[in-house]
Amino acid sequence: MSGNLSDSSTPSTQEVAQLSSGARLRNFVIAIAAILLSVSIFIGFRTETAPGLLTAMAEDAVPLETALSNGKPTFLEFYANWCTTCQTMAPDLETLQQQHSDQINFVMLNVDNSKWLPEILQYRVDGIPHFVFLSREGTAIAQTIGEQPRSVMQANLVALADGTPLPYAQATGQTSAFTAPVSPDKTSKTDPRSHSSQVVD
Numbered sequence: 001m002s003g004n005l006s007d008s009s010t011p012s013t014q015e016v017a018q019l020s021s022g023a024r025l026r027n028f029v030i031a032i033a034a035i036l037l038s039v040s041i042f043i044g045f046r047t048e049t050a051p052g053l054l055t056a057m058a059e060d061a062v063p064l065e066t067a068l069s070n071g072k073p074t075f076l077e078f079y080a081n082w083c084t085t086c087q088t089m090a091p092d093l094e095t096l097q098q099q100h101s102d103q104i105n106f107v108m109l110n111v112d113n114s115k116w117l118p119e120i121l122q123y124r125v126d127g128i129p130h131f132v133f134l135s136r137e138g139t140a141i142a143q144t145i146g147e148q149p150r151s152v153m154q155a156n157l158v159a160l161a162d163g164t165p166l167p168y169a170q171a172t173g174q175t176s177a178f179t180a181p182v183s184p185d186k187t188s189k190t191d192p193r194s195h196s197s198q199v200v201d
Helices: 002-009 013-060 083-102 114-122 150-162
Strands: 074-079 105-110 128-136 142-143
Touching: 013 083, 013 128, 074 083, 074 114, 083 150, 105 114, 105 128
Parallel strands: 074 105
Antiparallel strands: 074 128, 128 142
């Protein structure tokens, strides 16, 4: 009788193999689910971080009024939080700002803020990111538009700090389209933007 109990309570080799196979399959499914969840969280985190990084950089930027009066050359960026090219370049620009902020003013102007409309019109900003390099006296010496490789930005910033000609002046890369919210001549009836006097803050 004790032998029968022992036989009924001990799983057969086939049952052990089925249990082991089921456990392996379950662990495999859990591992795949964990990997997919990690990837989706990582992608979501990066998407959420890019506009946040732009905001943080803008908060740390030198005010334009200060930059125009402190005797240092200035790197001026026109950007918007929704601009995917601006978001793509933000990590490289943050690193360059950390490396060169003792020699160069880093100024960020959000094109969605009507306060910067005079500067948007002055520098003819029609695509972002739009970069303007200003001399120590505040005179525009070069402009680049759109996505730029970090090496190009680095070379331009080194030249700006040294007061030498920028090697990649007037460079153009991928941009996000932008149209100034009002025209310089509000009385013009032929200007296609004359109907739009509303500016988003």
